[in-house]
Amino acid sequence: MAPTPDSLIRLTAAQMSAKLRTGEITSVELTQAHLDRIGAVDETINAFIHVSGDEALQTAAAVDASRAAGGAEAEQLHPLAGVPIAIKDLIVTKGQPTTAGSKMLQGWMSPYDATVVEKIRTARMPILGKTNLDEFAMGSSTEHSAYGPTRNPWDITRIPGGSGGGSAAAVAAFEAPLALGTDTGGSIRQPGAVTGTVGTKPTYGGVSRYGAIAMASSLDQIGPVARTVEDAALLHDLIAGHDEKDSTSLAEAEYPEGRIPSFAEAATTKNVAGLRIGVIKQLQGSGYQAGVLSRFQEALDQLRDNGAEIVEVDCPSFDYALGAYYLIMPSEASSNLARYDGVRYGTRVLPESGPMTIERVMGATRAAGFGDEVKRRIILGTYALSAGYYDAYYGSAQKIRTLIQRDFEAAFERADVLVSPTSPTVAFPLEDKLDDPLAMYLNDVATIPANLAGIPGISVPGGLSEGLPVGIQFLAPAKEDARVYRAAAALERLLNDNDEPPLWAQVPALEEVTR
Amino acid sequence: MTTTTQAAMDAAELMSFEDAIETFEPVLGFEVHVELNTASKMFSSAPNAFGDEPNTNVNEVDLGMPGTLPVVNGKAVESAIRLGLALNCTIAQRCRFARKQYFYPDTPKNWQTSQYDEPIAFDGFVDVELDDGEIFRVEIERAHMEEDAGKLTHAGTSGRIHGADYSLVDYNRAGVPLIEIVSKPVTGAGSRAPEIARAYVSTIRDIVKGLGISDARMERGNVRCDANVSLMRPGAGVFGTRSETKNVNSIRAVEHAVTYEIRRHAGILSAGGSIVQETRHWKEDTRTTSSGRVKSDADDYRYFPEPDLVPIVTTPQWVESLRAELPEPPAKRRRRLREAWGYAEAEFRDVIAAGLLDQIEETVAHGASPAVARKWWMGEISRLANARDVEPAVLGVEPATIVELNDLIQAGTINDKIARQVLELHLDGAGAPAQIVQDRGLEVVSDDGALAAAVEKAMAENPDVVEKVKGGKFKAIGALIGPVMKETRGQADAGKVKEIVLQKLNMNSS
Incomplete structure (x- = not known):
């Protein structure tokens, strides 16, 4: 029996790929099914800022034609050709608007494609559209978007995490099988945790940042968002690699075996026997919800029962990670966001009265174009970099960063991967923390250390607490991204053996709650 | 600034250069910007070319578009090392770029990517030859890499951004590779300060030209000099407040600007005023400087290391191979x-x-x-x-x-x-x-017969000349050459003509 549109969207990307290859389904059917789903639920979810249906269907039709042509043309198709994807609206796309979730870039069209988008286009994946985010990726709830908040498909009164709530919610709600995110302090992993999806922050330099609108250059990474570990790995394989346009991107030769390993292959791991898993002492206990800790403990038990060696590792400098992060990130952000001044592109706002000087036009533009959270971080960063304060703030934060890297090095002496809850809580209600920036910042306490150290991390679903997803995070040494896929794939299998259907399939039927 | 100081400044007149030097010891400092002639820009692949239509030699990186990243031009780094070596500097084994942050519309990212506390070259010197052959050594503090800004054109009468009706910006120059050479304070120049200033800039220009790293055309701004001048009383031991004169874009102008500033400072100081630390603009037409932006050490550029670039590492082998190929100073x-x-x-x-x-x-x-x-x-x-x-x-x-x-x-x-x-x-x-x-057929007439005939004809027509030659005035032969040339349509060899004349008179010239 031919799959129905509703069953099509519930396939994994790997399954879609297989069915496209055998000709069981076409990319046009698959893409249209997702566009229909977006049409049905996105008014509620608000995962997309822009939907590019025509372009997606054109790509799909071209892939179908290549497939139908057979021979070399069909054989040369990338495994993900024809599988649709959504792109976080922080990543620039030619021919489609890119807003960064900000009024500042309303209507702006990038004259160039991000390197990852070039790769997506080369692989001929239909691009469904651009997903919602906290403005300039600053936030943990996607409420700081100039285009309205995104809702969590598990409970539409709750946040989908942030900043990449749009990508995570789109994938969780079957609006897209795959999405791209960016992770500066947890913006891929924390939304993954609270929406029951998988998200990877690659090793810093593992994926080109060219075309990812910068928040904090030394922390930002683009990564995959998916429903399964294998799907995330498939997308990661596509986007990884050196880019001559990004000086901080890693060359193949810098990887342990002189090449970038296949993450999809790593994700086929079935067992964890002999794997040394380090539990980070500092990333549990107080501040973590009981339900989150229960799921975390159960995950550890499962891993131990299946032959993993669980050890506890001490990372004392992690206590200062949040503080260091909230100096380094705003410092770099204050600089990266200086270009939005209304002179060359984007929004320009003229002062309502008084002299029309360039400074006043820049000031009026930035006052009107940026939201409160962005302004908060620009002010914080500008202060931290000021003469006389630089050493005390930015300088000290960089020292802590070094200490955190050393803590990780020591921990990885004793463990192959490290593990923690991804987020201290499940999805919280919309507006719950909007007026309390510090409470909001604490959501990223477990994800931030990986960004400060430049190491890879993944969040994989670890079950539900009070009906809401809990995420488990695995971390590995830099350039050992394959290890997080091995560990996460193993845990995914262990949990799904006991839990049929898979967690991501348990999302409530959204049509019933659509308002 | 107090009102009294302002009044004293306004009232002050230029002191004669001689009196100024008699009363004060000038201290100079130079910041010379050299535009490199690399094919592409410092951090982008856009062409580095002068004189094209505005905003054509730009790409998304030069315009500071969201998401763009810089990539260092390796050729520019090589040029910087070669210049550093030619200036007798130490080359840093590891150095970084930094962001110098300020909001100005000619700077697309609202920061200039430059080098701050880690320049690629430092602690050098350049020996400058003065007009009388004397050598004066100028110590070099550092030479660092950075990018140029765009070019603003202000419409309206003010000529500045403030008060302009509107301003046009051309980003073709934005991102052009620059090397800034910063001298240490030059003391002991005395009355030769203006001449030293001219010779210094001229020498820097010759060095970069000799290295082939810049077109070195000052009129196009390939080499630009900011000249710092301050005065101190002899034996004071503490430098006076300096002014920084910009836009000094010819070798002669450097000399004139330094002379002018010495006279201006001296006038103000001897009238009891004090010097404002400021940027001044050189005006070629009036050969004067005018007040620009008041500059103080409190300017806060919020420098921090450029996180989008990895540090530059210069191996000793690389540096030595470049040193070995340096042209002669x-x-x-x-x-x-x-x-x-x-x-x-x-x-x-x-x-x-x-x-x-x-x-x-x-x-x-x-x-x-x-x-x-x-x-x-x-x-x-x-x-x-x-x-x-x-x-x-x-x-x-x-x-x-x-x-x-x-x-x-x-x-x-x-x-x-x-x-x-x-x-x-x-x-x-x-x-x-x-x-x-x-x-x-422009060969000299070498047919002796034809030439001899022409000579004979000339001698026959100029007996007076022949007499003079006979009398020992060999120089008079010159008067015969003209007619011979005419006869041979210019194709006679003058030496040969002389030889034939003497031969015919049985004389020889020795």
Whole structure:
């Protein structure tokens, strides 16, 4: 029996790929099914800022034609050709608007494609559209978007995490099988945790940042968002690699075996026997919800029962990670966001009265174009970099960063991967923390250390607490991204053996709650 | 600034240079920006080219578009190392770029990517030759890499961004690679301060030109000098407040600007005023400076290391291989050439001023004598260049052509006058000199019979001249050469004519 549109969207990307290859389904059917789903639920979810249906269907039709042509043309198709994807609206796309979730870039069209988008286009994946985010990726709830908040498909009164709530919610709600995110302090992993999806922050330099609108250059990474570990790995394989346009991107030769390993292959791991898993002492206990800790403990038990060696590792400098992060990130952000001044592109706002000087036009533009959270971080960063304060703030934060890297090095002496809850809580209600920036910042306490150290991390679903997803995070040494896929794939299998259907399939039927 | 100081400043008049130097000790400092002639920009692949339509040599990186990242131009780094070595600097084994942050519309990202506390080259010196041959050493603090800003054109009467009706911005220059050379304070210059300033900038220009890393054309802003001047009372031991004069874009202007600032500072200080630490603009038409932005050490550029770039590592092998290929320093080369060629000092200075050192050196290398090379370049070629309103160096004369012409003269095939004609024909595209001579039958008349007949005719028509020659006035033969040339349509060899005359009179000139 031919799959129905509703069953099509519930396939994994790997399954879609297989069915496209055998000709069981076409990319046009698959893409249209997702566009229909977006049409049905996105008014509620608000995962997309822009939907590019025509372009997606054109790509799909071209892939179908290549497939139908057979021979070399069909054989040369990338495994993900024809599988649709959504792109976080922080990543620039030619021919489609890119807003960064900000009024500042309303209507702006990038004259160039991000390197990852070039790769997506080369692989001929239909691009469904651009997903919602906290403005300039600053936030943990996607409420700081100039285009309205995104809702969590598990409970539409709750946040989908942030900043990449749009990508995570789109994938969780079957609006897209795959999405791209960016992770500066947890913006891929924390939304993954609270929406029951998988998200990877690659090793810093593992994926080109060219075309990812910068928040904090030394922390930002683009990564995959998916429903399964294998799907995330498939997308990661596509986007990884050196880019001559990004000086901080890693060359193949810098990887342990002189090449970038296949993450999809790593994700086929079935067992964890002999794997040394380090539990980070500092990333549990107080501040973590009981339900989150229960799921975390159960995950550890499962891993131990299946032959993993669980050890506890001490990372004392992690206590200062949040503080260091909230100096380094705003410092770099204050600089990266200086270009939005209304002179060359984007929004320009003229002062309502008084002299029309360039400074006043820049000031009026930035006052009107940026939201409160962005302004908060620009002010914080500008202060931290000021003469006389630089050493005390930015300088000290960089020292802590070094200490955190050393803590990780020591921990990885004793463990192959490290593990923690991804987020201290499940999805919280919309507006719950909007007026309390510090409470909001604490959501990223477990994800931030990986960004400060430049190491890879993944969040994989670890079950539900009070009906809401809990995420488990695995971390590995830099350039050992394959290890997080091995560990996460193993845990995914262990949990799904006991839990049929898979967690991501348990999302409530959204049509019933659509308002 | 207090009102009294302002009043004193306004009231102050320029002091004569002599009095100023009598009363104060000038301290100079220079920041020279050198625009590199790399094919692409410092951090992008856009062309580094001058004079094109506004905003055409730009890509998304130069415009600071969201999501863009810089990539360091390796050639520019190599140029910076070579310049650092030519300035006798230490080359950093590891250095970084930093962001210098300020909001200004000519700066697309609202920061300039520059080097702050980790310059690529530091602690050097340059020996400057003054007019009388004395060598003055200027210590170099650092040479660092950075990117140029765009170019603003302000419409309206103010000429500045404030008060302009509107301003146009051209980002073609944004991102052009620059090296900024910062001198240490220059003390002990005394009355020679303006001359030292001129010689310093001239030397820097010659060095970068010799390295081939910049077009080094000051009128195009390839080499730009900011001159800092302060005065102190002799023995004060503490430098005075400095002014920084920008836009000093010719070698002469550097000298004039330093002179002017010394006189202005001296006038203010002796009237009881104090100097405002500020940027001043040089105005070529009035040869004065005017007040620009008040600058203080409190300017906060919020420098921090550029996180989008990895540190630059210079291996000792790389640096040494670049050092081994450095050209001879300009001053040393000049001394060597002057001695080798045996030119008088004034002759040599004229050659330098005409910008023909390279051409003459090459002509000599092709086999011409230094005297012949100088005669051609400083004589006929300069005359033709002047007539055609171009620099002699770019007239289009190849050193090999000069040697070929000279060989034709030496062989007696043509004379000097014909040679000049041939050169002009050559420049007009008539071909190689020997070809021109052959095509147009310009060979000197070597048929002795025909020449002897012409000489006899001339002697018969000028008996008075013949008498003078007989009387021992050999120089009078010159008066016979004209008629002979006329008879032979200019193709006679003057020496040969002289020989025949003497032969016919049974005389010899020795």
